[in-house]
Amino acid sequence: MAILAANWKLHKTTEDAVSWARAVKASPLARRCEVIVLPGFLQIPAVARELHGSQIALGAQDVFWEESGAYTGMVAPTQLRDAGCAYALVAHSERRRLAGDDDRGANARIRAALACGLTPIYCVGEDEKERSTGRFREALVGQYDVGFEGLSAQEARRVIVAYEPIWAIGSGQPANPAQAAEIAGAIRDGVFARTGLESGLRILYGGSVAPENVAGYLGDTAMDGVLVGTASLDPSEFLAMLEAVVDDG
Ligand code: PGA
Numbered sequence: 001m002a003i004l005a006a007n008w009k010l011h012k013t014t015e016d017a018v019s020w021a022r023a024v025k026a027s028p029l030a031r032r033c034e035v036i037v038l039p040g041f042l043q044i045p046a047v048a049r050e051l052h053g054s055q056i057a058l059g060a061q062d063v064f065w066e067e068s069g070a071y072t073g074m075v076a077p078t079q080l081r082d083a084g085c086a087y088a089l090v091a092h093s094e095r096r097r098l099a100g101d102d103d104r105g106a107n108a109r110i111r112a113a114l115a116c117g118l119t120p121i122y123c124v125g126e127d128e129k130e131r132s133t134g135r136f137r138e139a140l141v142g143q144y145d146v147g148f149e150g151l152s153a154q155e156a157r158r159v160i161v162a163y164e165p166i167w168a169i170g171s172g173q174p175a176n177p178a179q180a181a182e183i184a185g186a187i188r189d190g191v192f193a194r195t196g197l198e199s200g201l202r203i204l205y206g207g208s209v210a211p212e213n214v215a216g217y218l219g220d221t222a223m224d225g226v227l228v229g230t231a232s233l234d235p236s237e238f239l240a241m242l243e244a245v246v247d248d249g
Helices: 014-025 041-051 077-082 093-099 103-115 128-132 136-147 153-157 177-195 235-247
Strands: 003-007 034-038 057-060 087-090 119-124 160-163 202-206 225-228
Touching: 003 202, 003 235, 014 034, 014 041, 014 235, 034 087, 041 057, 077 103, 087 103, 103 119, 103 136, 119 136, 128 136, 136 177, 153 177, 160 177, 177 202, 225 235
Parallel strands: 003 034, 003 225, 034 057, 057 087, 087 119, 119 160, 160 202, 202 225
Antiparallel strands: none
16 A cells, blocks of 8 residues: 655644544545654644544654653654654654754664654655756765664664655655656665665655656555655645545556
């Protein structure tokens, strides 16, 4: 089943968040995909209550690598589990830019998430300059090589990678499916070299995914799903994406 992850970023009041969850869980389409919703931290408990008993999974937009201590403002893996999360984004490019998240911190977050039974969704992607100068493959190698450092093949299999080229996020200019598939292949090879994981690594594409282009990333391509920002906010647009994916097979 295709994975559709909804990254709400800094959007939605609790009321809006709950009404989105109510609308999406009511659709039979939501049972034919693996839907993961990633609300703001403060909306997680209310969305968890609304989604209780449904097949829609819940995740957070970040996770810290320590379980407790003098870490003001951080949220621990077990706190997220307690709140009903099964997933956590790690090192989204907006957090890399605004909050100083880096590959080393991502590695610590990934290990801590796995240790407590959360599935990390590790975000990697090149910027516009790295793409236009042809240096994007090297830029990405650094990200997944450090991110997967010290992980066994079994642990690596539990990580989801989200390939999100920075130039495609929120720009209305998505990478085309062939570009995304090429990078997915390189990521699989790199993670195999680092961890020995031969198959089964799940990879999402993210960056300006919308109802009219979502099907192109699934089906025959190397991707297992998509991570969607803007087009995930409106429940009817999100449901249109589910419909496009389910129709696609
Ligand atoms: P977008 O965001 O769908 O608005 O491009 C994707 C993301 O940042 O996860």
